[in-house]
């Protein structure tokens with residue numbers, strides 16, 4: 788009989804996807820069900836900067852926001868038993884992709900433009916969508932980012948037509964499969 792593994796591999800789940808795809812809602816519940824910690828990278832950025840996201844964008848620019856966001860990802864490397872919800876633009880910095888993958892199992896919550904627009908139009912806190920034609924902005928950003936989400940993800944979940952409860956159940960199943968047979972480091 789072999790001895791139990793004294794140092795099991797760390798397990799983390801990272802949620803990526805466009806604004807309004809449900810990362811924070813799903814991540815919070817998933818973490819609670821697993822008994823893991825929950826981290827929202829946007830919240831960490833706000834804490835680090837000492838101001839809300841619209842003010843970071845307005846006073847310091849998007850690049851300053853992205854630098855802090857990459858620092859937050861770096862700080863999460865080596866974490867164990869944590870669910871991370873990321874900001875929708877995290878994949879736009881190429882150096883973030885290996886950082887995301889180093890944290891853990893990366894799940895893309897892939898929602899169609901229509902669902903996203905319905906959800907984000909209720910909230911005016913997203914600086915990138917304060918444009919004359921937010922619908923067009925969503926469409927353009929989504930087209931640019933979809934291949935980036937795809938390249939970062941271990942698993943894609945098409946959320947359209949599913950409630951959050953079903954999405955979470957699918958993540959549990961996929962994560963079980965992934966952690967029972969993780970790719971070589």
Ligand code: S3P
Pocket residue numbers: 804805806807829840873874875876877912913914915
């Ligand atoms: C952004 C998404 C936001 C936040 C910031 C920029 C983006 O997070 O990080 O406003 O570039 O898509 P959510 O995806 O949680 O809305």
